[in-house]
Amino acid sequence: MCGIIGILSTTKKDVGLYIYDALTIIQHRGQDAAGISTASKGRFYMRKGNGLVRNVFRTKHMEKLIGDMGIGHIRYPTAGSSSEAEAQPFYVNSPYGIAFAHNGNLTNAKALAQEIFEQDLRHLNTNSDSEILLNILASEIAEEQKRRINENDIFKAVTKLHQRVKGAYAAIGMIPGFGIFGFRDPNGIRPLILGERTTKDGTKYMLTSESVALTALGYKIIRDIEPGEAIVIDRKGQVHSMQCSSNPRLSPCIFEFVYFARPDSIIDNISVYKSRLRMGEKLANKIKSKWPDEKIDVVIPIPDTSRTAALQLANALEVKYREGFIKNRYIARTFIMPGQKQRKKSVRQKLSAIELEFKDKNVLLVDDSIVRGTTSKEIVQMARSSGAKKVFFASAAPPVRYPNVYGIDMASKNEFIAHEKSTDEVCEAIGSDKLIYQNLDDLIWSVQQGNPEIETFDCSCFDGNYLTKDIDKPYLDNLEAERSDKAKEDNITNESSELIYNDAD
8 A cells, every 4th residue: 555646836836845745744644765856957866765754855855846836645555665765656768758656566476577578668667566667558559659749648548547557546646847646547446536725826727546645735626537537737737537448347346444544535436534423323233232241341442543533433332432542643653564473572662551541441442454373362451461351353344264466565365353253253362352353344334334336346355356357376375475565575685685795795
């Protein structure tokens, strides 16, 4: 999962500062690397590197990121690599010069990499599928062999790209002297939204992953980009769009609503906040049905993502809601840390318990989901150490049992605590007295109520149903080998050794 930003201004040459601010707002989507590329008078200006936005960019960098258009990216790696070379945006000089940022994962990346070399005669410099996507696009644009590009050339290229590429992708690109553009895969798995901000100094347009980046910076939400659609904003501020897929069907990733997106975001006309309220309501109804005789003294959320669902659950159960854990805001989100050892080490650094909220009470802990179970087990132990009589655990999402292949770091099924385990077995593994999961139908209902026109969601990590219909056992086995925690740890070790070797040189 990554975050992308694209801004075009009709007058001011200060988009770099706005992109910086927008990236900090959606920092929750990726903490591994950040990058910004701007364009002015036909030239690119770029800065990118590993780390949080505030650490990658200093005043001296921002002063050089001039231009009336630009794109930005924050990375959360899914393939175990934290190499600075794979930080985005990426860039190709032909045709026209294109800077590019991508959120998602291509499921036929290996075949495409071979095509690019043998058929398109292009060179890849990293293992990133984002670079593959950029080169596919650049190759299709180059087919026209035109001296000047227009919006129709982008639309033709994206149409051909959809025919070649499979997987999940929301992407933003920039061509100096022309404008910015964005497109979304035919299933609309990853989000992309358009906003506009008009002042006396002119108009700025923004394409981004989440609406909160728009609203926080004073932009008006225009609309979500449709699945399969491409949109072009030229230097004059004219917005062009075209459906580039022959068979689009909106099926957004349901895990965006469970965990990744900020609660104040709206994705595909669905309020993330309200969907989480409904998740809490549905989970409360299940608890009433399954545990009618169980006494619960207090409901405590595991910060931060579960707060909304936990509050509504407590209200529905007519049980006290309390904040029993204090979060260290300077510790990164443990779910998106590359490697199990690093995640495990961070849990107790990230959270501390308020003992008086647990002592001599039957506590219901609520989390958004349970993936590997590392955090869950540690937190149950913290609750018991703080004096809880009983510790119950509730997940606002169903059991995660299947790999996610569309850009979320859930690729190794053997690392899922619910893999080939019953609810009782997971309960025993995390050390709770009782455990309850949300039903998948109830989760879908909770999100779908925000936009009943959406008939399907990507729920593959819960039900194993892959929308692109190209996922088989060999693919999953290979993915697991590349993205397991062991692979990540080996990769981190190799990269550290490489840095030491380079420094020695």
